[in-house]
Amino acid sequence: MHDFNDRVAVVTGAASGMGRAFAERFAREGMRVVLADIEEDALEATVQQFKQQEFRAIGVVTDVAKAESVEALAQRTIDEYGAVHIVCNNAGVAAGGARPDGQPVPLWEQPLSDWEWTLNVNLWGVVHGIRTFMPIMIDQDDEGHIVNTASTAGLTTGPGLAIYGVTKHSVVRMTEALYYQLEALDSKLKVSVLCPGGVRTRIAASGRNRHDELLEGDARPSADEVDERTQSWAERIGESGMDPEEVADRVFDAVRDEQLYILTHDSVDEGIRERMENILARRNPEPRPFGDVAGGAACG
């Protein structure tokens, strides 16, 4: 995309962290922004702060895990601004995969609700975003861009944060397919997949947005304990994490430069290479400590 002024960007997960930084970056380019998030109070506060900065912004409470909620977001966007040019499918959560005492939980013991919650938001959220917004954007026959937030955990491998990694690998694959399909159609729409390493956000406190229905059964921990289970991850991000604003600059550059892969942390290259070399050599990976997240690089 080359013209940003007056155009419309929709960002999910915009009440916090990276989503908020993306929306602000687009607003600074003169775009009208639609902030979507499940966390109502944080969303309202963010919209107020945007308005104080004289950005043109609306907030739409949205649960990306639900198709009808994402459809309502699109409808509200069109009703308010008449078009949509950038969509960031960014909302995401992480269920820890470790017990409150830090001991890792193997995949076969992780509650079904961890699977459902993480897949519903991180994977189905992107699916709903694509199925809802792409037909609208294609009909507009104008330039446009979709940015799907994956993670370095979608490029690397390891024993830790496995459910999260499953969703992020899926988002990478989905975005690559979109890239090929849009190129084959010579479309004006472009796509990017964002694969950040550790970024200083509230991701390790994802449990704050977990629905009650996904806390039932499985004799599973409370939302607070879920947060504790991601604590060591949070500490690692805190030590080496990037500021969301820096990621937002890279996302903006990638949209302008029509760049598919957006990687933020060079330290992850080794993990990507190692995985690919093992696959190409038909070689088993070296064992790693159980709790290791995607090769030990600061990774989200």
Ligand SMILES: NC(=O)c1ccc[n+]([C@@H]2O[C@H](COP(=O)([O-])OP(=O)(O)OC[C@H]3O[C@@H](n4cnc5c(N)ncnc54)[C@H](O)[C@@H]3O)[C@@H](O)[C@H]2O)c1
């Ligand atoms: N922080 C990191 O280190 C890191 C690294 C790589 C990828 N990511 C990814 O970046 C994206 C943004 O996360 P963040 O790090 O800014 O965390 P964050 O918790 O600060 O922001 C995530 C936002 O998503 C919202 N959200 C959660 N569930 C939702 C739902 N069902 N519907 C709508 N909104 C929902 C939350 O309310 C929150 O505002 C996520 O997809 C995450 O997986 C984060």
